[in-house]
Amino acid sequence: MHITAMTLSCAAGVGLPAVRAALHAARTGLRVNDFPHCDLETWIGRVDGIEEICLDQQFTGWSCRNNQLAMLGLEQDQFMASVSSLKQRVDPTRIACIIGTTTAGISNTEAAYRGLPRGQGFQAEHLQPRVHSQHVSASFVAEVLGLDGPVLTVSTACSSSAKVFANAVRLINSGWVDAAIVGGVDSLCLSVLYGFHSLELISNHPCQPFDLNRSGLSLGEAAGFAILERHNSANSQGRLLGFGESSDAHHMASPHPDGSGARAAMQQALDSAQLQPEQISYINCHGTATPLNDRIEAAAIKQVFPKPPPAASTKAFTGHTLGAAGITESILSLLSLQEQWVPASLNCQAPEAEWADFILTAAQHMPVNYVLNNAFGFGGSNTSLLFGRA
Amino acid sequence: MNIDVDVLGVGVCAPGLADWNSLMAAFSGAELDTDQAANHGTLLSARDRRRAPSTVKLTFSAAEQACVMAGIAPDEPIAIFSTSMGDMAISDYMCQVLAESPQQLSPTRFHNSVHNAASGYWSIGVGAKGDITALCGGVDSATVGLIDALSRIGGTTKPVLVVIYDDIAVGPMRELFPANYPFCAALLLSRPTTAAALMKLRASPVRRQDSTVAMPPALAQRIEDNPAARLLPLLALIGGHTDAPITLGAEQGPGIEFRRRML
Secondary structure, three states, rough: EEEEEEEEEEOOEHHHHHHHHHOOOOOOEEEEEEOOOOOOEEEEEEEOOOHOOOHHHHHHHHHHHHHHHHHHHHHOHHHHHHHHHHHHHHHHHHHHEEEOOOOOOOHHHHHHHHOOOOOOOOOOOHOOOOOOOOOOHHHHHHHHOOOOEOOOOOOOOHHHHHHHHHHHHHHHHHOOOOEEEEEEOOOOHHHHHHHHHHOOOOOOOOOOOOOOOOEEOOOOEEEEEEOOOOOOOOOOOEEEEEEEEEOOOOOOOOOOOOOOHHHHHHHHHHHHOEEEEEEHHEEEEEOOOOOOHHHHHHHHHHHOOOOOOOOOOOOOHHOOOOHHHHHHHHHHHHHHHHHHHEEEOOOOOOHHHHHOOOEOOOOOEEOOOOEEEEEHHHHHHHEEEEEOOO | EEEEEEEEEEEEEEEOOOHHHHHHHHHOOOOOOOOOOOOOOOOOOHHHHHHOHHHHHHHHHHHHHHHHHHHHHOOOOOEEEEOOOOHHHHHHHHHHHHHHHHHOOOOHHHOOOOHHHHHHHHHHHHHOOOOOEEEEEEEOOOHHHHEEEEEEHHHOOOOOEEEEEEEEEEEEHHHHHOOOEEEEEEEEEEOOOOOOOOOEEEEEEEEOOOOOOOOOOHHHHHHHHOOOHHHHHHHHHHHOOOOOOOEOOOOOOOOEEEEEEOO
């Protein structure tokens, strides 16, 4: 399956040229928390310019921060033009739209409650039926792009926008559609900031994935989109070769201590791509920088890969973008395949001994043929994607 | 395009509709006894049931019934949970606390607020380690869940459990989602085989609105009440209460027509 167009907007940069520049400069997109109505001492991957995005009148019913971010994202990297050209090749009824999100429009629901005396109804401006459902993201993207195939929202916490690739492959292979727009959009909101704070999972400092002193995650926001087509190798930017999806069946908010779910997802991805562990060039880890997650992921990698390939977490560039993490890191994986270059696991200065031999503390030019991208989430939902060169 | 699929089991959970048999009786005109005790099934212990969010209780009951009817262990199927609004009691709690005293937010309620809470608890509760997903299609979540299921049927030998549900809103969200009755239905589907099935169906994409099927007013009202209950015409077809093809539509993209597959 070919990825024939892609775009990414996140704290590291709005649009791929800006993202590339940040990666090569090893420049974090994280900043001291300045999110309105939030006084937590933490760092966030906030995207500049979201608030200035005005949605056209016809999209008033969809208006929320998540869709402002989606619009900002869709406007980058000539993505709209790529979709227009796709629609000349493929009937819009044969193009699926599958978007992962966890936050959706919840920041509007939060705002609707703010200053509301108990027992009183929402102010008129907050009576937005679409915006309070998770489906607000996928339905908006389908509407903006004029797509008329199946429109699905996937919301499996932090694996959401990795799973969208698997949904797209199944819809294409089963004959429902000929192409799919996949993506993920998640926006900062009080629910996730205070929620992860309540779980004691966020750091007071910029996150340090895989570092000895890591102390939790930094939250971020992002919008990323890609076009998936079975044919059209002429425009290929890279290929999706396989995927694995598994469940921990252990706990809502903690990964299984033996890493069996993560291991199963990675192994399935290898099997479905018919690749051996030693053929993998690089792993984009989930690497959230919580003490437990990184330890379990690294151990699972060592079980699947007798000699692990170079691996990194890109969370310190972008923050953990939750429902958009899958697409964000898929696009970063595809950039590595295109550039034959892998970024450092930014902010990892002193990796723990157990993974010091494969977690990258510096960027590297190297042959990159196959990249594995991990996305693991609450509810024990694990997804691994395997990408190859165009 | 046609996709053939066998229905191996069905489960239902809604006030007055404790299981498949009570739904079949209701299609035949039996009154809905909304005071009837809910059917909790056996998979959740009494202790877990007390602590579990309401969407977990709602979905466990229907999903377990579907597995039992099919004679399939609950950890075996791929599972697709699809809901428009998720857990509205938790989102009411979260938004209220965030508006008043955000530092007081309960960590348990936060991790239970994810859209995949019901599917996550299902995986944990039955020990299912395969592919389990949580979808949303707004008011078309039933259609979206079934499209996902149909896209999988030809590519796997595993059964596919589809759980469609919506709870009722509490607090100010009631104005936007005024359902009075929660509703959940679970279908256990498999690729077509020569073995017996509850119903053998042929599905195809169509561009039409939902079919209407003659049914007692108390059931028809549930369709108006809760978007998850838009599955009722399909359940009528599966239960033999109608022979006509059934369409489940969607605001965006294709709907699905289901018809009985003649052998």
